[in-house]
Amino acid sequence: MKKEIIPILICILLLLYSIGITLLTDYVLNYKHYLGIALIGISTILYFKNKKIFVYVFGLTLILGIISLIDIYYWEIVFSIGPINFNPIFLALLITFLVLNKKQLNEMFPEKKLTEQDLTNKNVETEKLIESYQRKFQSKPESELKSIADENSGYVNEAKTAAKRILKTKNVL
Structure with a gap:
């Protein structure tokens, strides 16, 4: 049984x-x-x-x-x-x-698994969002960019990544 x-x-x-x-x-x-x-x-x-x-x-x-x-x-x-x-x-x-x-x-009722196409689309959207933040943060001073890039800042991960990229191009990081 x-x-x-x-x-x-x-x-x-x-x-x-x-x-x-x-x-x-x-x-x-x-x-x-x-x-x-x-x-x-x-x-x-x-x-x-x-x-x-x-x-x-x-x-x-x-x-x-x-x-x-x-x-x-x-x-x-x-x-x-x-x-x-x-x-x-x-x-x-x-x-x-x-x-x-x-x-x-x-x-x-299986869990929905992300397909490769879904994952690619998600990555493209994330990259677009990071680029958008980079355009917004371009004119910010280095001290403010450092505070945004800090892991404990209240900013979303895309904004932190954008700030880090800008700092890298300015050879600060």
């Missing part, structure tokens, strides 16, 4: 327990429970049929549960921040789901 199934199993166990309580007592399930049962059922089927869609549907199910639009437990546990109710059971399940499905989530 894979560890990724743990959050959905917990949901199924909570649903079965809630259904058992309603069968053995006079407690009645409401529409939130029926929506929860339907979404957990769909998520369970998707877990075995299509893991990629499962991640989306189960994630959405947990988010709907966090904001208390659905429920899976017979006893409603919520805390409120203003008019919005939050369900800590679903919050814990979402955190568990994200931790246990980290590998699959990283595959589905």
Whole structure:
């Protein structure tokens, strides 16, 4: 058994327990429970049929549960921040789901890597900015250029580089 199934199993166990309580007592399930049962059922089927869609549907199910639009437990546990109710059971399940499905989530939502073209464009933009600062700083005295070029100055790196280049051309650095 894979560890990724743990959050959905917990949901199924909570649903079965809630259904058992309603069968053995006079407690009645409401529409939130029926929506929860339907979404957990769909998520369970998707877990075995299509893991990629499962991640989306189960994630959405947990988010709907966090904001208390659905429920899976017979006893409603919520805390409120203003008019919005939050369900800590679903919050814990979402955190568990994200931790246990980290590998699959990283595959589905990879970090955007800079291409060579993007990197070249970024370097060209940086160089243009440095040249712009060089034109602005050309008339500044050496003492002010030295303070700009200082690592602890509040200037951006491009401005520091421009000041250093000007100082080098004046044979000060």
